[in-house]
Amino acid sequence: MDAVTPVRDFPDTTWASDGPTRGVEPVVESGAVLRFPHLRFALMESELRFLDPRWADGKAKNISLRWSGPPPSAEMRGAAGRPAELAALQAMIARYAEFSEAFALRLFPHYRGHLRRGNTSFRPVDVAGRATSWRKDDTRLHVDAFPSNPMHGTRLLRVFCNVNPAGRPREWRVGEPFEAHARRYLPAIKRPLPGSAWLMERTGITKRRRTEYDHVMLQLHDRAKSDAAFQQRSPQARLEFAPGTTWVVFSDQVLHAAMGGQHMLEQTFYLDVAHQRDPATSPRGTLERLLGRELR
Numbered sequence: 001m002d003a004v005t006p007v008r009d010f011p012d013t014t015w016a017s018d019g020p021t022r023g024v025e026p027v028v029e030s031g032a033v034l035r036f037p038h039l040r041f042a043l044m045e046s047e048l049r050f051l052d053p054r055w056a057d058g059k060a061k062n063i064s065l066r067w068s069g070p071p072p073s074a075e076m077r078g079a080a081g082r083p084a085e086l087a088a089l090q091a092m093i094a095r096y097a098e099f100s101e102a103f104a105l106r107l108f109p110h111y112r113g114h115l116r117r118g119n120t121s122f123r124p125v126d127v128a129g130r131a132t133s134w135r136k137d138d139t140r141l142h143v144d145a146f147p148s149n150p151m152h153g154t155r156l157l158r159v160f161c162n163v164n165p166a167g168r169p170r171e172w173r174v175g176e177p178f179e180a181h182a183r184r185y186l187p188a189i190k191r192p193l194p195g196s197a198w199l200m201e202r203t204g205i206t207k208r209r210r211t212e213y214d215h216v217m218l219q220l221h222d223r224a225k226s227d228a229a230f231q232q233r234s235p236q237a238r239l240e241f242a243p244g245t246t247w248v249v250f251s252d253q254v255l256h257a258a259m260g261g262q263h264m265l266e267q268t269f270y271l272d273v274a275h276q277r278d279p280a281t282s283p284r285g286t287l288e289r290l291l292g293r294e295l296r
């Protein structure tokens with residue numbers, strides 16, 4: 001097994017269905033980063049003004065589109081501006097959602113009919129200098145897991161694109177493969193306290209029940225971020241995504257940290273484990289194999 005998350009490069013120059021890469025479910029499910037160095041998301045002349053942090057309302061780190069129903073029923077959050085400007089900004093982000101969805105379905109035809117569109121986000125704010133708690137500090141290596149939003153094993157597939165106009169790369173670190181990461185911390189992770197999942201759901205701390213799977217994933221997230229020695233000395237590699245680069249990962253599986261950059265678009269998709277090409281490669285499958293039992 002590789003010591004560090006592998007990166008695979010692909011030659012695509014178009015988001016459309018006639019591009020060269022398709023059927024790469026095994027690559028993304030293996031926990032690799034799929035990188036497309038020549039796949040830029042073109043902005044219209046009138047959209048270049050949106051590459052400015054002043055469009056963020058200052059409360060959220062992202063401007064996001066939430067798709068409450070089938071497209072085009074989206075609501076934009078986190079942006080500040082006049083109505084006509086906001087409509088144009090929303091149209092730009094929605095176009096990214098359409099492009100990345102068509103692209104994902106070409107890359108992963110096995111997921112067709114099962115990929116659910118999550119939020120689309122635009123990040124015009126610099127990664128550096130965002131003051132956060134250690135738990136929210138995404139410059140530390142982590143797998144994605146959320147305290148209030150248990151996923152119940154649903155996969156998080158993300159399509160990122162760097163749209164920086166000044167040549168500035170998006171800088172990431174990637175870490176060890178998921179199985180090595182799970183082996184590192186699993187022995188120290190205790191089962192959740194009886195009744196705690198019920199209580200957290202009842203009091204609104206979680207949006208739905210935190211299963212033992214969610215508990216373990218959140219423990220992996222928290223233990224990695226709070227472990228300074230792990231952050232500094234574990235196997236890792238720096239990656240740069242130049243402007244005009246698109247990349248795709250399962251972010252609940254790939255250890256990642258966002259170290260720098262500004263102006264990025266990101267589309268999240270949800271996929272139930274059962275609809276993977278090989279569900280055994282999922283974090284749930286890996287954890288259950290290492291533990292020798294089911295996680296409920």
Ligand SMILES: [Fe+2]
Binds near residue numbers: 138142143144251256
């Ligand atoms: Fe993350």
